[in-house]
Amino acid sequence: MNKIKKITHPFAWEILQARIDESIVIGQPLVENPYWFENLVTGQLYYGLYGCVGWPTPVSDKDAGQPGYVAVVGVIKPKKEGRPIMDADFQLLAEGESRDIQVMLAMMVELRNEWGFGEHDGLMQTWIGDHNLYIPTIAMANERLITAAVRAQKKIDPEKYGILISPPDDFGGPHTYDAYHRAMASALRPGFTRFYFGGFNLLRGKLQEFKADNPAVFAMGGLIHSLIIRTTWMDQSATNVFHLQED
Numbered sequence: 001m002n003k004i005k006k007i008t009h010p011f012a013w014e015i016l017q018a019r020i021d022e023s024i025v026i027g028q029p030l031v032e033n034p035y036w037f038e039n040l041v042t043g044q045l046y047y048g049l050y051g052c053v054g055w056p057t058p059v060s061d062k063d064a065g066q067p068g069y070v071a072v073v074g075v076i077k078p079k080k081e082g083r084p085i086m087d088a089d090f091q092l093l094a095e096g097e098s099r100d101i102q103v104m105l106a107m108m109v110e111l112r113n114e115w116g117f118g119e120h121d122g123l124m125q126t127w128i129g130d131h132n133l134y135i136p137t138i139a140m141a142n143e144r145l146i147t148a149a150v151r152a153q154k155k156i157d158p159e160k161y162g163i164l165i166s167p168p169d170d171f172g173g174p175h176t177y178d179a180y181h182r183a184m185a186s187a188l189r190p191g192f193t194r195f196y197f198g199g200f201n202l203l204r205g206k207l208q209e210f211k212a213d214n215p216a217v218f219a220m221g222g223l224i225h226s227l228i229i230r231t232t233w234m235d236q237s238a239t240n241v242f243h244l245q246e247d
Contacts, residue, residue, distance in 0.1 A: 001114065002040075002115075002116060002124070003039060003040050003041055003114050003115060003116075004038070004039065004040065004049065004112070004115050004119070004120070005037065005038045006036075006037055006116070006119070007037065007045075008035040009069065010062035028190075030087050030221055032047075032234060033047070035065075036077050037049060037120075037123075039074070044091070045077035046075055046076060046078065046091075047076075047077045047085070047233035048074070048075045048115060048232065048233035049072060049074050050072070050073050050074075050075070050124075050223060050227065050232075051070065051108065051110065051112060051115075051126075051127040051128070052071050052219040052220055053068070053069070053070045053122055053127045053128070053165065054068055054069045054070075054130075054215030054216055054217075054218040054220075054222075055068045055101070055104075055129070055130055055131035055133050055215060056068040056098075056099045056101070056104075056216075057213060057215060064099060065099065066095060066211065066214060067097040067099045067215065068099065068101070069095065069096070069097045069202070069203070069216035069219050069220075070095065070096050070104055070107050070111060070219070071092060071093075071094060071095040071096075071203065071219060071220060071223075072092075072111050072112075072114075072115050072124070073090050073091065073093060073220070073223060073224075073227075074090070074091045074093050075088045075089075075090060075233045076089045076090065076196075085234060086234060088196070089194045089195070089196065090195045090198050090224060090227065091195075092195070092196065092198045092200050092203065093115065093198060094111050094114065094115070095200050095202045095203070095216075096111070096197070097202055097215075101134050101137055102137070102141075105141045105163060108127060108163055109145065110173070112124040118154060118155075118156055121156055124168045125160060125164060125165070126164040126165070127163065127164065127165050127169070128165075128166055128167070128168050128219070128222055128223045129222070129228055130165070130167065130169070130171070130218075131166060131167050138163055141163060145161045145162055145163070146158050146159060146162055148161075149161040168226040169170055169226040169230070171222065176222075177212070177217075179221075179225060180217065180218055180220075180221025180225050181221050183221045183224045184207065184217060184220060184221040184224055187224050187228075189241030194225055195224060195226075198211045203216050203217075203220055
């Protein structure tokens with residue numbers, strides 16, 4: 001069941017252009033988009049929704065490794081004006097774990113379908129995570145997804161139905177996990193909290209375990225780290241080309 005509805009401002013083009021003009025005057029390169037998303041279950045509003053993945057750690061002769069983790073996060077749009085949009089909060093909307101890669105891919109497809117993929121072009125298109133792992137397995141899964149989309153005559157380009165993995169910012173450096181763990185900890189600082197668990201406990205438990213290279217912490221920390229740097233839920237006013245999509 002799709003849980004997300006896209007809401008477009010009735011004067012989307014006009015209000016976006018006004019925001020761009022204002023941003024030029026005040027020297028602000030980012031502006032609020034004239035559309036947002038509504039949670040059909042709770043009524044919560046979001047500027048955008050994003051997925052992340054952390055693959056299972058390797059199996060060894062000591063244990064079966066740590067399970068992989070997938071999650072969906074919403075960037076909260078307050079119903080009342082408050083702090084600047086670039087400082088928006090994040091809410092965990094769904095999560096799951098498994099040691100089986102095929103199960104993880106199936107969870108990703110299920111979660112993205114629940115949170116607007118296929119209904120709104122570009123939404124939940126890309127998952128933040130390690131893009132160098134399980135390339136043949138993901139390619140085979142994508143071939144099946146694209147073939148099914150063609151047969152079903154989906155309204156979005158079938159080629160976009162493949163699972164896309166994009167690395168988080170600062171991925172691959174010597175202190176990658178450390179940076180992502182610190183981003184997660186920073187978003188949970190008392191008095192400056194920007195991340196909310198939404199009643200879910202998997203990630204909360206992983207943070208309390210404090211195991212090195214935990215896939216859940218890597219996935220969510222990498223996503224939060226990247227979102228804060230990119231503010232992808234805002235529009236780049238200096239290079240904006242706006243196309244109003246009819247849903």
